[in-house]
Amino acid sequence: MSGELYTGLNGFLHGRFGERVYRVSVDAGFTCPNRDGTKGRGGCAYCNESGSRAAYVEPKVPVAEQLRRGKEIIARMYGVRKFIAYFQPYSNTYGVPVETLEHLYRSALEEPDIAGIAIGTRPDAVSPAIIELLADIARERLVILEYGAQSMRDDVLERITRGHTAADTEAAFGMSRGKGIHLAAHLIFGLPGETPDDMIAGAIRLVELGADGFKFHHLYIEKNTRAERMYAAGEIGVLSRDEYIEILCGVIPRLPERIVLHRLFGQCAPETLAAPEWTLDKNGNLDLLRKVLRERGIRQGMNV
Numbered sequence: 001m002s003g004e005l006y007t008g009l010n011g012f013l014h015g016r017f018g019e020r021v022y023r024v025s026v027d028a029g030f031t032c033p034n035r036d037g038t039k040g041r042g043g044c045a046y047c048n049e050s051g052s053r054a055a056y057v058e059p060k061v062p063v064a065e066q067l068r069r070g071k072e073i074i075a076r077m078y079g080v081r082k083f084i085a086y087f088q089p090y091s092n093t094y095g096v097p098v099e100t101l102e103h104l105y106r107s108a109l110e111e112p113d114i115a116g117i118a119i120g121t122r123p124d125a126v127s128p129a130i131i132e133l134l135a136d137i138a139r140e141r142l143v144i145l146e147y148g149a150q151s152m153r154d155d156v157l158e159r160i161t162r163g164h165t166a167a168d169t170e171a172a173f174g175m176s177r178g179k180g181i182h183l184a185a186h187l188i189f190g191l192p193g194e195t196p197d198d199m200i201a202g203a204i205r206l207v208e209l210g211a212d213g214f215k216f217h218h219l220y221i222e223k224n225t226r227a228e229r230m231y232a233a234g235e236i237g238v239l240s241r242d243e244y245i246e247i248l249c250g251v252i253p254r255l256p257e258r259i260v261l262h263r264l265f266g267q268c269a270p271e272t273l274a275a276p277e278w279t280l281d282k283n284g285n286l287d288l289l290r291k292v293l294r295e296r297g298i299r300q301g302m303n304v
């Protein structure tokens with residue numbers, strides 16, 4: 001990351017493939033144990049019913065076709081020629097035999113211009129057999145496995161009805177690390193009952209557990225979610241942009257330079273957002289963070 005404020009995903013992918021590489025989201029029809037009744041039915045408090053599907057994704061269309069259409073859109077917008085197939089919404093290792101997963105992931109990798117795969121899932125939705133499959137694929141291709149940790153405090157996870165514990169996250173990382181898989185953790189900052197120190201400590205713990213990267217989100221409230229009702233009732237609040245940036249300024253210098261920051265702000269479609277309004281200012285948010293980091297002389301890894 002020489003000369004950079006932090007190690008971003010684009011730089012990481014460019015370093016590995018020698019050119020710009022973008023993710024193409026696909027919906028392969030998975031569900032989630034916190035929606036199908038195994039862990040719960042209502043889902044996490046903040047989850048919208050699409051399970052965080054990208055706007056351009058058409059879930060009824062076969063994955064190969066979704067990839068073709070997604071690549072076309074992204075190539076037109078950004079002029080890139082290589083892509084990561086991103087199994088994004090819901091829990092993309094859950095509820096199907098490992099042979100089905102193998103067929104799905106390997107088929108995606110056979111599509112033209114697909115450089116690797118990224119798989120979003122929950123820490124309680126993996127098994128040794130799934131990890132062995134991913135490790136096998138990772139011997140030849142890039143495999144990014146994203147675990148939705150969200151918080152490392154059980155009382156916070158309970159408050160948002162996440163349906164798994166920090167111990168589940170520890171076990172998932174224990175099972176997955178050291179196998180050539182790029183392990184990323186999702187953390188939401190601003191969850192009810194968590195202090196900035198807890199949030200920073202959670203990220204540091206995940207590094208100790210073997211995280212290679214992070215997606216950081218601020219808690220934003222989407223319409224028609226339980227979080228919206230809790231927000232309206234004053235049971236939860238949202239961070240101001242300055243408060244969130246302050247937390248990032250606390251976390252980033254504590255992360256080793258090798259840690260890849262896949263995302264630094266949560267994103268949401270304007271029509272589904274309830275709060276905070278600043279969520280929609282995608283470029284402004286990043287510009288402000290970078291300005292603050294520069295002004296304060298903060299760089300990733302400086303306080304490890």
Ligand code: SF4
Binds near residue numbers: 042
């Ligand atoms: S685990 Fe993901 S898909 Fe499932 S309810 Fe929570 S946020 Fe939604």
